[in-house]
Amino acid sequence: xxxxxxxxxxxxxxxxxxxxxxxxxxxxxxxxxxxxxxxxxxxxxxxxxxxxxxxxxxxxxxxxxxxxxxxxxxxxxxxxxxxxxxxxxxxxxxxxxxxxxxxxxxxxxxxxxxxxxxxxxxxxxxxxxxxxxxxxxxxxxxxxxxxxxxxxxxxxxxxxxxxxxxxxxxxxxxxxxxxxxxxxxxxxxxxxxxxxxxxxxxxxxxxxxxxxxxxxxxxxxxxxxxxxxxxxxxxxxxxxxxxxxxxxxxxxxxxxxxxxxxxxxxxxxxxxxxxxxxxxxxxxxxxxxxxxxxxxxxxxxxxxxxxxxxxxxxxxxxxxxxxxxxxxxxxxxxxxxxxxxxxxxxxxxxxxxxxxxxxxxxxxxxxxxxxxxxxxxxxxxxxxxxxxxxxxxxxxxxxxxxxxxxxxxxxxxxxxxxxxxxxxxxxxxxxxxxxxxxxxxxxxxxxxxxxxxxxxxxxxxxxxxxxxxxxxxxxxxxxxxxxxxxxxxxxxxxxxxxxxxxxxxxxxxxxxxxxxxxxxxxxxxxxxxxxxxxxxxxxxxxxxxxxxxxxxxxxxxxxxxxxxxxxxxxxxxxxxxxxxxxxxxxxxxxxxxxxxxxxxxxxxxxxxxxxxxxxxxxxxxxxxxxxxxxxxxxxxxxxxxxxxxxxxxxxxxxxxxxxxxxxxxxxxxxxxxxxxxxxxxxxxxxxxxxxxxxxxxxxxxxxxxxxxxxxxxxxxxxxxxxxxxxxxxx
Amino acid sequence: xxxxxxxxxxxxxxxxxxxxxxxxxxxxxxxxxxxxxxxxxxxxxxxxxxxxxxxxxxxxxxxxxxxxxxxxxxxxxxxxxxxxxxxxxxxxxxxxxxxxxxxxxxxxxxxxxxxxxxxxxxxxxxxxxxxxxxxxxxxxxxxxxxxxxxxxxx
Numbered sequence: 001x002x003x004x005x006x007x008x009x010x011x012x013x014x015x016x017x018x019x020x021x022x023x024x025x026x027x028x029x030x031x032x033x034x035x036x037x038x039x040x041x042x043x044x045x046x047x048x049x050x051x052x053x054x055x056x057x058x059x060x061x062x063x064x065x066x067x068x069x070x071x072x073x074x075x076x077x078x079x080x081x082x083x084x085x086x087x088x089x090x091x092x093x094x095x096x097x098x099x100x101x102x103x104x105x106x107x108x109x110x111x112x113x114x115x116x117x118x119x120x121x122x123x124x125x126x127x128x129x130x131x132x133x134x135x136x137x138x139x140x141x142x143x144x145x146x147x148x149x150x151x152x153x154x155x156x157x158x159x160x161x162x163x164x165x166x167x168x169x170x171x172x173x174x175x176x177x178x179x180x181x182x183x184x185x186x187x188x189x190x191x192x193x194x195x196x197x198x199x200x201x202x203x204x205x206x207x208x209x210x211x212x213x214x215x216x217x218x219x220x221x222x223x224x225x226x227x228x229x230x231x232x233x234x235x236x237x238x239x240x241x242x243x244x245x246x247x248x249x250x251x252x253x254x255x256x257x258x259x260x261x262x263x264x265x266x267x268x269x270x271x272x273x274x275x276x277x278x279x280x281x282x283x284x285x286x287x288x289x290x291x292x293x294x295x296x297x298x299x300x301x302x303x304x305x306x307x308x309x310x311x312x313x314x315x316x317x318x319x320x321x322x323x324x325x326x327x328x329x330x331x332x333x334x335x336x337x338x339x340x341x342x343x344x345x346x347x348x349x350x351x352x353x354x355x356x357x358x359x360x361x362x363x364x365x366x367x368x369x370x371x372x373x374x375x376x377x378x379x380x381x382x383x384x385x386x387x388x389x390x391x392x393x394x395x396x397x398x399x400x401x402x403x404x405x406x407x408x409x410x411x412x413x414x415x416x417x418x419x420x421x422x423x424x425x426x427x428x429x430x431x432x433x434x435x436x437x438x439x440x441x442x443x444x445x446x447x448x449x450x451x452x453x454x455x456x457x458x459x460x461x462x463x464x465x466x467x468x469x470x471x472x473x474x475x476x477x478x479x480x481x482x483x484x485x486x487x488x489x490x491x492x493x494x495x496x497x498x499x500x501x502x503x504x505x506x507x508x509x510x511x512x513x514x515x516x517x518x519x520x521x522x523x524x525x526x527x528x529x530x531x532x533x534x535x536x537x538x539x540x541x542x543x544x545x546x547x548x549x550x551x552x553x554x555x556x557x558x559x560x561x562x563x564x565x566x567x568x569x570x571x572x573x574x575x576x577x578x579x580x581x582x583x584x585x586x587x588x589x590x591x592x593x594x595x596x597x598x599x600x601x602x603x604x605x606x607x608x609x610x611x612x613x614x615x616x617x618x619x620x621x622x623x624x625x626x627x628x629x630x631x632x633x634x635x636x637x638x639x640x641x642x643x644x645x646x647x648x649x650x651x652x653x654x655x656x657x658x659x660x661x662x663x664x665x666x667x668x669x670x671x672x673x674x675x676x677x678x679x680x681x682x683x684x685x686x687x688x689x690x691x692x693x694x695x696x697x698x699x700x701x702x703x704x705x706x707x708x709x710x711x712x713x714x715x716x717x718x719x720x721x722x723x724x725x726x727x728x729x730x
Numbered sequence: 731x732x733x734x735x736x737x738x739x740x741x742x743x744x745x746x747x748x749x750x751x752x753x754x755x756x757x758x759x760x761x762x763x764x765x766x767x768x769x770x771x772x773x774x775x776x777x778x779x780x781x782x783x784x785x786x787x788x789x790x791x792x793x794x795x796x797x798x799x800x801x802x803x804x805x806x807x808x809x810x811x812x813x814x815x816x817x818x819x820x821x822x823x824x825x826x827x828x829x830x831x832x833x834x835x836x837x838x839x840x841x842x843x844x845x846x847x848x849x850x851x852x853x854x855x856x857x858x859x860x861x862x863x864x865x866x867x868x869x870x871x872x873x874x875x876x877x878x879x880x881x882x883x884x
Binding site for chain 1: 749750753754757760761764765766767769770771772773774776777779806807808811817821824825828829830831832833834835836837840856858859860862863864865866867868869870871872873874875876
């Protein structure tokens with residue numbers, strides 16, 4: 001199946017295609033800038049620049065370079081287009097990330113899809129409205145002020161005459177670019193933005209429609225599996241292919257390239273059995289072991305590693321006060337944690353006539369194409385990467401790696417669609433984790449209980465090793481005959497996300513210490529913000545107690561931004577007007593994500609039983625994400641963010657021995673189950689006059705600290721080390 | 731590995747399949763019968779993504795060989811509604827509550843809820859939570875799913 005290009009669709013009838021001038025001035029922050037995680041190196045190579053297309057039947061097709069990963073972006077993007085063109089949602093098709101069809105928006109990451117992609121589509125749709133009204137006014141010999149536009153038609157306000165978009169376009173294919181004068185629909189006229197429009201894809205999933213990349217089926221498709229090494233650094237010495245083929249005579253292909261080993265079969269279960277057989281019937285040499293760390297010794301080990309030191313914030317005067325002994329200090333630790341997608345990573349590839357076609361749930365189809373081009377030594381224009389929704393990933397998981405696996409296998413077995421889904425062990429043991437971090441704040445208080453001095457040291461590994469054009473970041477490339485490795489630093493900057501408190505503190509320093517740790521790591525929801533906010537907001541709770549202040553009052557004393565104050569005050573009202581059962585305790589926390597995105601204040605209520613068993617009963621969030629496009633989508637993201645973060649905080653820690661990862665399934669890496677999930681309640685402060693702000697990661701940090709503080713206020717045990725459930729008992 | 735001819739009843743229809751009798755039911759449903767509801771999540775009966783009903787009871791199709799179900803009636807997500815145009819009340823409630831994010835676990839949650847409501851038409855909060863213990867959701871949509879299931883009993 002050869003993917004159709006956009007231009008093939010519009011051969012016969014009129015159409016209006018709207019793009020942006022790539023050299024133009026950005027209309028709003030973020031559209032043409034980097035993803036917020038790693039520099040956008042691939043964007044300028046894009047020749048596909050259409051964001052929106054009016055179809056001959058009056059329907060609308062919208063192109064986004066972002067992928068749907070459960071955040072509801074498809075619906076939000078359709079909503080903004082529907083609003084600006086007065087169209088019913090059913091008349092809008094959203095095309096997701098595809099190197100043959102959509103703009104290059106680099107990665108779907110950093111809670112930026114609304115801020116960048118949806119706002120681009122909104123401006124393109126507003127521009128299309130103006131353009132269509134202009135064309136219609138000429139045709140009807142009237143002024144645009146006398147016209148209305150709705151559902152693919154333009155009409156005159158004073159008579160019943162209407163013209164369809166198709167009439168207006170008159171068979172012409174018009175391509176145009178948004179200019180700076182585009183007017184968005186005034187706030188008072190908005191009917192779709194700000195409404196809880198249900199997601200069509202939830203209906204489709206509930207009705208068992210084939211939504212996921214995992215559900216793709218092609219005629220004569222074959223199934224592959226890859227045999228992973230026993231350790232990160234290992235070489236394949238011998239694989240008993242003769243015994244394998246004796247046992248599985250119907251195997252179509254055994255692919256070996258250096259230490260990369262894969263099998264292909266018509267039948268999926270045969271490939272799985274062959275993979276299991278090879279695990280037992282191969283010999284490997286392990287060239288480098290992981291460090292031997294005794295239980296509980298990870299923070300000390302990581303602190304002992306060579307580190308690159310930098311001071312990232314320096315305000316007022318800290319050094320003068322340093323000799324003083326009246327500092328309050330604490331040290332917090334967050335372990336390695338995993339993305340843990342419920343559906344292991346999956347991809348389909350077809351190599352045919354020098355062209356490679358890829359279906360993937362990668363968060364960045366364009367950067368992946370560039371990276372595959374490097375790994376395969378193939379021209380980029382011969383690689384076509386199509387984004388298809390996958391299981392929720394929450395960052396850089398195995399999606400790119402499984403695609404690289406499939407690319408290698410498909411090229412070795414041309415002419416057939418090759419599908420590969422990782423096993424649970426593959427996913428748990430080989431995905432890149434979120435880095436462990438050590439966080440050490442210290443502060444001084446004035447006599448009136450205000451923070452006068454603040455110094456913060458953090459130790460962390462990098463927070464993104466997304467492929468970004470570097471083949472050494474694709475897992476299978478490490479094991480090829482000519483191995484490709486990555487010695488670059490990745491995105492260390494993610495470690496200091498939210499390392500600077502959002503509070504007024506006159507004298508402040510933040511120091512970062514970057515190490516290269518033993519495990520494979522990359523971007524996980526919120527990057528360093530989760531651990532930094534856990535530490536800062538736990539420490540704020542400790543300081544409030546030292547200052548003899550209520551935790552709400554203490555935060556409000558140090559906040560200047562009225563929107564920050566409002567979320568905290570609203571949460572205070574919510575928790576103080578709720579009655580809480582005897583023997584429970586509340587904890588609260590606040591942050592503004594990235595210090596420039598959504599504001600979020602969270603409270604948690606826990607009960608702690610005699611044997612230190614923690615029952616997380618309820619969590620409340622108040623969130624201000626500027627203009628809300630879809631309030632139910634924002635609620636869903638915030639509820640889910642709190643629950644996921646509470647699971648990380650209470651239960652999760654990736655473990656390893658000297659050979660490899662020992663967190664290899666849901667028993668050795670437990671996450672929240674239904675009986676552990678708290679009740680959740682989310683209040684939105686909508687600000688239709690303000691720009692929309694990224695919100696998908698806003699709850700992660702404050703949820704962690706709220707849970708930790710609630711534990712303290714219930715049983716008097718201060719949480720300084722995660723996961724809580726493990727270390728509270730030690 | 732050798733294949734044999736087996737007959738299985740899925741969603742009210744009898745299907746003849748050629749498969750190794752040890753093949754987990756999941757792969758037969760997905761690859762032979764082209765069904766989308768049950769999904770591979772762990773292959774270890776730990777996550778519930780592959781849940782189907784066997785004679786009305788929720789089972790993990792990843793961990794039961796196809797030969798063990800030939801005398802039973804299997805129902806998948808595709809087969810719980812009355813007809814192709816309508817949704818089962820549990821499906822309907824999940825859509826109304828928008829009880830999903832990525833939706834990969836949705837099959838397991840809906841199928842486990844259908845089995846629960848069949849045994850216990852009026853489960854309380856605790857019974858729902860305990861019964862869905864075997865279904866993992868990573869997006870944190872459980873609170874919405876519990877609301878959806880309560881709605882059906884109401």
